[in-house]
Amino acid sequence: MIETDVLVVGAGPAGLATAIALRRKAADGRKPRVVVLDKGRSPGSHVLSGAIIDPSGFKGLLTDEEVAKMPVEAHVVKESFRSIMLPKLSVKIPWVPPMMSSKTFPVASLTKVTQYLAQIAAREGAEVYTGYAVTDLVEKDGRIVGAKTGEKGLDKNGRRKSNYLPSEEIRAKATVLAEGGCGILTERLIAEKGLQGVRSQTYAVGIKELIEVPAGTQTAGEVMHTFGYPADFTTYGGGFTYHVSETQVMVGYAYALDYRRPEIDPFRLFRRFKATAAVQRHIKGGKTVAYGAKVIPEGGFYSAPKPYYPGCLIVGDGAGLLDSLRIKGVHIALQSGVCAAEAILADDLASYETRLHATSGWREMKRVRNVRAPFSIAMPFGVMAAGLAWATFGRIPWFRLPGLGESDAAELEELKPGRLEREAANDVPSGPAMPDRLTDVFMSGTIHEEDQPCHLKIKDPARCEECERRFGSPCTRFCPAEVYRRDEGRLQIDFSNCLHCKTCRIKCPCGNIDWTFPQGGDGPRYTRM
Amino acid sequence: MHVVVCMKQVPDTTNVRINPETNTLMREGVESIINPFDEYAPEEALRLKDSCGARVTVVTMGPPQAAVVIREALARGADDGALVSSRAFGGADTLATSYTLSMAIRKLCGGKTPDLVLFGKQAIDGDTAQVGPGVSEFLEVPLVTYVKSLEVAADGAYRVTTVMDDGEQVVEGRFPAVMTVLKEAAVPRFAPLAGWMAAAKAKIEVLDEKAVDADPIRIGLKGSPTKVVTIFPPPVKGGGEKIDARGDGEKGAKAIAAFLQKKGLVK
């Protein structure tokens, strides 16, 4: 058994901030042993974001010099907000509340920033190990006392291969869950210990490409945020184009997973988004070179769970810490990591929550608590531009928030005849900056050992058949990686395509998909997301 | 028994592209990885450790960050390792590299040669497959290439099966030997977390040109007669014929059979 002072599960921004702060803020001679584990092959390989980073997260964590040396691509020099109504029709929003502005903020690949944070953590003496999925928490007498890593080297029938590696147990005085959105251990702990917030969490799936564009056509640091089309009026959909250099643009689209029509295919919506005139301007002559997807917890303040259980703290996206008005979570992830470290060093884990509530990130979450991201963006505009009022359909956003215990998935309608065909007919032609799904999956670099048990477990295959009849197997559409397909009258699961985005776990209308951990080190290999 | 395993860190060539205008490698965002063909030799060595108590030493030549290759091998169970690293080694071709590695191996073995030196079959960046054979020349030790399986008898004799273009060959001999090992030889084991923790703390010996007593004119660029004249991407292959047989396996099988017949590959 391995023993450490602190075990951090997940080497994303939140986990690494925890590790760095723990080592930095402890007095010399009393530095705790900190072990950080991540299931990705290397730090950052499972991290995907926009990302425009609110620099408030660096304060109290990094030195000015470290901030200056951070591998950011550009700083925001020009920012616009657009409402897209139709493929060729969009309007620029003439004014946005100052708190939404991100002028001068760094635009970065969060994968690269995470690699950088991992280097700093290592330099400070934290131990960061990648390629290890943490699959179980260990509880003793009402307290989390550590965790276990996943086994490796099982064949597809679950039998031990010649290279079988057993699970290892790590005992820690404090365990910090930094798993990101919809973390498996985190969700289990929240459910088992009743740590839910006022409302259950709601998610959007974010799909992103890095597109290379010809030199001389675009400006580094020019960013655009959009909302509206191709989402319908009842579901939030928002997109972005961030020019990270003169020749590279990050293009992303987030679509709320509380949508109701089973024919919806977020990946196709992403393609239609890219085909709009508003976006085409930014990707003209371009070619997609990288791809990825990940869920965003966007329930905000009321959906944030209690982030504390004896022996254990939850930081970052896993604790629902995301400013859902701006879809920014990196700065709060960093701040929460610092708070967790302070609570651990003070030997008072329970004080984490109060510390967290004093951060600027949490205060912003509170300020926008009644405007859920989807409509939050439309609302201030609705107020100032009557012409836009129709976009909100007269709805007051918080009326339609799911209540406690109600899941997003429960809301799917039954599939209506002809809808699938109509949706398919709306698809846009492929091209260099419009790859089909499998080409995109290839560019994510995702790879899983084929001879291992399928990590996406169907709890009851009979329900998949019922789902096929009622909803037309929406998993074959909502998965951004084409993991699920119907073949020869049954559901086939190509788990090797999986991007670990967790959309299936959230959106399966029957709650029939159990997302378990594949062999540590498997999964996407993001380098520039 | 003492086994030395030579491994190399390479750019992940699956992500390397060639700039069509300048014909130079575009390495932006390209990770360094252990040469995939070098994963099997250490496993073969560790099996000798398990079966006959061999001592396993890992050697890599490269920049300081290549030390991670050694740590990974230590994490999996190797006994010790050394990083052969110095600016003076920069720009080495396969000849200079073979010479340098052979000097390092001698140094690590107190001037003698070890029982067995293992290599992967080739590195994915240069694909030359010359360094293993080169080291065998410099060490004046017999060479066996493309080893698919290795058995060692109690008296120190070995029996290996090697793969050639037109068949397999069984070779018997006595150590010392230099061998290059194929993927088929062994499925590499995983490093346990506890192994990584110990390896992360291990101090890794760095050998420079002085430490290995290298002749300055035989190392680095100076010792490298090979000159790269130009780099170009291989011609783009025309897209193959795509048979979409989703939902109808029989149709797919027939289409494949018809295709092979047309090519005259089957009757």
Ligand SMILES: Cc1cc2nc3c(=O)[nH]c(=O)nc-3n(C[C@H](O)[C@H](O)[C@H](O)COP(=O)(O)OP(=O)(O)OC[C@H]3O[C@@H](n4cnc5c(N)ncnc54)[C@H](O)[C@@H]3O)c2cc1C
């Ligand atoms: C499309 C998109 C755009 C976004 N844009 C922005 C933006 O512009 N600005 C902004 O501030 N934020 C943005 N966000 C949000 C931001 O990315 C997140 O808030 C941030 O990444 C959260 O950091 P984290 O450390 O909590 O989690 P993550 O970054 O998700 O990291 C979690 C890590 O934990 C690992 N892990 C999880 N479970 C385990 C386990 N059991 N064992 C081992 N390892 C595990 C994962 O592999 C991963 O490496 C965006 C998100 C998306 C999806």
